[in-house]
Amino acid sequence: MTFTTLIDYIGTFAFAISGIRMAAAKKFDWFGAYVVGLVTAVGGGTIRDLLLGVTPFWMLQPSYLIVTGFALLVVIVFGKQLIKMNTTMFLFDAIGLGLFTVVGFEKSLAAGFPIWVNIIMGTLTGAAGGILRDTLINEVPLIFRKDVYATACILGGFIFYICQKIGIGNAMCEILSASSVILIRIWAVRKSASLPLMKDDTAEEDEAMKGRS
Template sequence: MIYYWIDMIGTFMFAISGALAAWDKKMYHDIFGVSFTAFVTAIGGGTLRDVILGIHPIVWVKDQSYIIAIACGVLVTVLFRRYLLRYRRSLFLFDTIGIGFYTILGVQKSLAFGVNPWAAVIMGMMSAIFGGVIRDTLVNEIPLIFSRQIYATACLAGATLYILLGYTGIDPNINTIIGIILIISIRLFSLRKGWSLPYLEKARK
């Protein structure tokens, strides 16, 4: 039950981040473009995850609530766009909350399907970032995962901690919350502090 709500909140957050990104670009300004970008951003990661794991039917195909959550995200964006866009960081905040929830959900779903722990960490990260990669590609931005910021690495860290704490027999709900908070914290702190991963020296040819 808690997983269901995590999924709904993540879907809603990603839909807002997609709608805002599309709206912020003149090019995709019509109603279809904004809704389409919100939809693909929201379901992209989960669809990739379920297709790779072979989970059918894919959730949004069976359960109308996902489409309703996305419609709510689009509606909220339309109604409160001025407030949301006033602060440059809003897109970033909704995306951050989205990846936090989706990473842990992806790890949980993967483990429930008997995936090996390494692959579960990767699947958690992939399901969290893939929607955003599509969103950024659609609006012609360089995907966040290839910026110099700590982004996907935060997902990997949270997913790894979730797997490791899982071996200690911790209560799964508490473990879920810890993982989500870790991802959001790493992302927020690294951006504020300007952290980035060490760069590899370019080999001289």
């Protein structure tokens, strides 16, 4: 197992844990929790692969399903203790976010798409699983309302692009890009940084956009 594979599993595990715990808060059964965990972990990459027109990555080897099953087991067995490990889980999540962003960026690049598609694919890989998760548990997606999350992926994508432009080797581009995502994420949570909110007064859409659907 390479270092990248290890990080990939750590990220998958952290994402799955996040989905499973939210499913638990909604009193889902084991199957429902597993599905929400899996969708959180592989949902972003699946949307990316469908958009790129390739077979979704988790259909090519069973490890993502197994890691998610392991995450379910951990939540069922160690439920309460997990709360004490929130900092660890947050770090795992941030590391996963950094890696997923790079993986998505490079997969799109290899498929011949331009830089702005690569950035979107990196961001989707990192952040779309959480949006799907929130839709499945019938909540408004968290990342639309608070925090710097997807924005870290977007910035990480830019950094990858700049690194390539100035001729840094690919491995170093990956490390710098992923690290940026992780550091931005940690910085944002420490500082409780978030993007500006939209103002409500601009919207009275029900009458305003009469019938617009």
